[in-house]
Amino acid sequence: MTKVITEPAREVPVRDEVDVLVCGGGCAGVAAALAAARNGARTCLVEHYGFAGGTLTAAGVNGIGGYQHDLDGRPLVSGIPIEIVQRLAEADGASPESVARLTRPVDSGPVAGLGLNVYWVQAHPEKAKGVFDDMLGEAGVRILYHADAVMPVMEGSRVRGAFVESKSGREAILARVLVDCTGDGDIAARAGAPFDLGRPGDGACQPMTAIFTVADWSARAHNDAMKSEPLAAGRYQGYVARSRADGEIALNPNDIFCAATYLDDRESRAASVNFTRVQGLSALDAGELSRAEVLGRRQVAEAVRFMRKHMAGGANCALISVAAQIGIRESRRILGDYVLTGQDVQGAARFPDAVARGIYTLDIHNPTEVGKPSALIELEKPYDIPYRCLVPRGVEGLLVAGRCISGDHIALSSYRIQSHCMAMGQAAGTAAALAAAAGKRPRELDVGLLRRRLGEDGANTGEKL
Ligand SMILES: Cc1cc2nc3c(=O)[nH]c(=O)nc-3n(C[C@H](O)[C@H](O)[C@H](O)COP(=O)(O)OP(=O)(O)OC[C@H]3O[C@@H](n4cnc5c(N)ncnc54)[C@H](O)[C@@H]3O)c2cc1C
Structure with missing residues (x-):
C-alpha cells in the first residue's frame, strides 16, 4: 500500500471570482474561453504553460485537421474553429489559401479526395501562441498562465471553482461553472466524475509522440x-x-x-x-x-x-x-450523460441535442504492437456530437470539452482532431455562459437555446438552415 501522510488544513486566498472558469488552454480551452467571454461571462482561463494552444503549441502538432463541408455544402466545422485559422493566416501563421478553401461554397459535401477525408491547415506553432494571446485578450478573458488547476472546490456534488497552484502559491478561483479542458479530464475526475481509459479489455491507450x-x-x-x-x-x-x-x-x-x-x-x-x-x-x-x-x-x-x-x-x-512536451493522443474519457460510440461515428448518428459536427477518420495508432500499422477508416458522412457528451455524470456545475469528452476508444480516435475539439470548446463555453447567466446547472440548460446561440455565433450544429 502507498505510504500516506496528512496534509494540514489551511486557509486559501481567493484569487478571483468569475462566472466561467476554463481549466486548460489547449485548442478546446481557448475556444471555450472565447465563447464564454463573448457571451457575456466573466471568464478566467488557467493554463499550465506560459502560452495557450496545448497540443498545437506545446507538443508541436501543427496540422489542424478535421475541416470539411457538410452534406448541404456549408462548412462542417465553423464558428471559432474557422476564426482561429483565419486569424492565423492574417498573422502569417498559416497560408491564406489553405484557410480560404474551408469556407468556399460548394454544392454539396463532403468534398472527396482530400486525404483522410478532411482539409488540413498547417499552423505555425510559435505564431499561434501570439494569436491566442491576442484573441483571448480582445475577448476580455482573464488569463492565468504558469498555473495548474489541482483540485475542484466542491459544495457537495457541485463544483464551485478550483484550487490552483502557481508561483503565487495555492489559491482558489471561484466560478459558477467550470469547463474542464485539461485534455486528461483532471478536474472532472477529481470531482468524482466516472471515466474510462483506453480500449476495452486491456485499457491500452494510443501511443504518445515526441514531435x-x-x-x-x-x-x-x-x-x-x-x-x-x-x-x-x-x-x-x-x-x-x-x-x-x-x-x-x-x-x-x-x-x-x-x-x-x-x-x-x-x-x-x-x-x-x-x-x-x-x-x-x-x-x-x-x-x-x-x-x-x-x-x-x-x-x-x-x-x-x-x-x-x-x-x-x-x-x-x-x-x-x-516540442516542450510529448504529445498525448489518449487518456481519460469522462463519462457523461451520453457516451458517443464508434458505431455512432461510423453510422453518421444524428442527435436532437447536437452542438458540433465531426467527420475525421477513425484513426487509431497501434497501442501495443511493434511494426504494425494504425487502423484508419475514413468516414463517408458526418456525425453529431451531442451536448450530453460534455455533461459529466454525477457532478454539477461542470462541463468538459476536447479529447476528454464522453466517448468510447473508437469514437475518440475521430473527435480528438483539433478542429472538432475547438467546436466542442465553443459549445461548452457558450453553454457555461448561458447556464451561469440563468443561474442554472449546465445539465438543466435549454439545449434549443444553446443550439440557437451557437448558430448565431457561426457554429454548425446540424440545424437546417
Ligand atoms: C502526436 C499527435 C499527433 C496529432 N495529430 C493531429 C493532427 O495532425 N491534426 C489534428 O487536428 N489533431 C491531431 N492530434 C490530436 C489533437 O492534437 C489533440 O487531440 C487535441 O489538440 C486535444 O486538444 P485539447 O484542447 O482537448 O487538449 P490539449 O491540447 O491536451 O490541451 C490541454 C491543455 O490543458 C493544460 N493543462 C492540463 N492539465 C492542466 C491543469 N491541471 N491545469 C492547468 N492546465 C492544464 C495543458 O497544458 C494544455 O495546454 C494529434 C495528437 C497527437 C498527440
Whole structure:
C-alpha cells in the first residue's frame, strides 16, 4: 500500500471570482474561453504553460485537421474553429489559401479526395501562441498562465471553482461553472466524475509522440521518392522495416515514416516531424510520463539519423527542437450523460441535442504492437456530437470539452482532431455562459437555446438552415 501522510488544513486566498472558469488552454480551452467571454461571462482561463494552444503549441502538432463541408455544402466545422485559422493566416501563421478553401461554397459535401477525408491547415506553432494571446485578450478573458488547476472546490456534488497552484502559491478561483479542458479530464475526475481509459479489455491507450522540428528538409524530394523507390513506397515502409532489422530503429515501434510537414503550408525547409511512438506508458502517472519524455527524445535522435541516412530530401536535415512536451493522443474519457460510440461515428448518428459536427477518420495508432500499422477508416458522412457528451455524470456545475469528452476508444480516435475539439470548446463555453447567466446547472440548460446561440455565433450544429 502507498505510504500516506496528512496534509494540514489551511486557509486559501481567493484569487478571483468569475462566472466561467476554463481549466486548460489547449485548442478546446481557448475556444471555450472565447465563447464564454463573448457571451457575456466573466471568464478566467488557467493554463499550465506560459502560452495557450496545448497540443498545437506545446507538443508541436501543427496540422489542424478535421475541416470539411457538410452534406448541404456549408462548412462542417465553423464558428471559432474557422476564426482561429483565419486569424492565423492574417498573422502569417498559416497560408491564406489553405484557410480560404474551408469556407468556399460548394454544392454539396463532403468534398472527396482530400486525404483522410478532411482539409488540413498547417499552423505555425510559435505564431499561434501570439494569436491566442491576442484573441483571448480582445475577448476580455482573464488569463492565468504558469498555473495548474489541482483540485475542484466542491459544495457537495457541485463544483464551485478550483484550487490552483502557481508561483503565487495555492489559491482558489471561484466560478459558477467550470469547463474542464485539461485534455486528461483532471478536474472532472477529481470531482468524482466516472471515466474510462483506453480500449476495452486491456485499457491500452494510443501511443504518445515526441514531435520534432528539422531544418534543411525537402518534402518534395521525399514525396517523389515515395512514388519511384520501392523501399520508400507506403511511407518508407521498406526502409523502416530494414532499419529495424539492422538495429537502427531499436526504440520506435512505428511501421512507417509518419509525416514531415512544413510549419505553415508554404515552401520552406523547416518541417515538423511526427515519427516517434511511445507505447505502454500512462499519461496520468508522472513517473511514466517522465519515462515517456526520455524515450521520446531518444527516438528523436534515432529518427534524425534515419532521415539523414535513408530519406530523399533528408540527407542534410538537422534537428532544431523537440516540442516542450510529448504529445498525448489518449487518456481519460469522462463519462457523461451520453457516451458517443464508434458505431455512432461510423453510422453518421444524428442527435436532437447536437452542438458540433465531426467527420475525421477513425484513426487509431497501434497501442501495443511493434511494426504494425494504425487502423484508419475514413468516414463517408458526418456525425453529431451531442451536448450530453460534455455533461459529466454525477457532478454539477461542470462541463468538459476536447479529447476528454464522453466517448468510447473508437469514437475518440475521430473527435480528438483539433478542429472538432475547438467546436466542442465553443459549445461548452457558450453553454457555461448561458447556464451561469440563468443561474442554472449546465445539465438543466435549454439545449434549443444553446443550439440557437451557437448558430448565431457561426457554429454548425446540424440545424437546417
Ligand atoms: C502526436 C499527435 C499527433 C496529432 N495529430 C493531429 C493532427 O495532425 N491534426 C489534428 O487536428 N489533431 C491531431 N492530434 C490530436 C489533437 O492534437 C489533440 O487531440 C487535441 O489538440 C486535444 O486538444 P485539447 O484542447 O482537448 O487538449 P490539449 O491540447 O491536451 O490541451 C490541454 C491543455 O490543458 C493544460 N493543462 C492540463 N492539465 C492542466 C491543469 N491541471 N491545469 C492547468 N492546465 C492544464 C495543458 O497544458 C494544455 O495546454 C494529434 C495528437 C497527437 C498527440
